[in-house]
Amino acid sequence: xxxxxxxxxxxxVSSENRDNLYTMYNDAYHWIAGTEVTEVQExxxxxxxxxxxxxxxxxxxxxxxxxxxxxxxxxxxELERTGRGDVKAIHLRQLEYETIQEELxxxxxxxxxxxxxxxxxxxxxNAVRESHETERNYNxxxxxxxxxxxxxxxxxxxxxxxxx
Numbered sequence: 783x784x785x786x787x788x789x790x791x792x793x794x795v796s797s798e799n800r801d802n803l804y805t806m807y808n809d810a811y812h813w814i815a816g817t818e819v820t821e822v823q824e825x826x827x828x829x830x831x832x833x834x835x836x837x838x839x840x841x842x843x844x845x846x847x848x849x850x851x852x853x854x855x856x857x858x859x860e861l862e863r864t865g866r867g868d869v870k871a872i873h874l875r876q877l878e879y880e881t882i883q884e885e886l887x888x889x890x891x892x893x894x895x896x897x898x899x900x901x902x903x904x905x906x907x908n909a910v911r912e913s914h915e916t917e918r919n920y921n922x923x924x925x926x927x928x929x930x931x932x933x934x935x936x937x938x939x940x941x942x943x944x945x946x
Contacts, residue, residue, distance in 0.1 A: 814927065822916045826909040833902045840895035847888040854881045 812818070857878045864871045 814923075819913070819916050819920050822909065822913045826906065826913050829902060829906040829909050833899065833906055836895065836899045836902050840892065840899055843888060843892045843895050847885065847892055850881060850885045850888055854878065854885060857881060 857874055861871065861874045864874060
């Protein structure tokens with residue numbers, strides 16, 4: 783009995799089967815340990831940080847836009863108080879034009895930031911959903927392994943106690 787067991791161990795540890803054994807061990811480890819759960823959770827955490835970064839960018843763009851709108855209001859009110867023939871009016875018109883151009887540019891920036899935030903939020907929701915599903919599958923696998931172990935363990939114990 784012991785010699786046949788040693789022969790089986792030598793067979794499994796031989797150089798031809800070492801790679802197969804390592805591959806089987808790795809697959810079983812990943813299947814049991816639930817590494818895909820941690821990978822999916824890390825992806826969700828990454829997307830959450832990306833969403834926070836996008837929200838910060840959008841907030842900054844909105845603040846800049848609000849500042850430009852306020853500056854445009856001030857320029858417009860100054861233009862209303864200044865006469866048309868005044869040299870200052872020409873300068874204010876030019877300043878108003880530049881401010882309007884800046885407002886348009888910032889509007890595009892805000893729209894782009896809002897779009898990126900929506901896209902990142904959608905990706906985050908999908909990642910969270912996938913994470914929950916993966917974790918649920920992992921918990922079901924662990925339950926099945928526990929059930930099989932609870933059934934097979936006593937059977938193996940009985941077989942070995944009956945032989946001795």
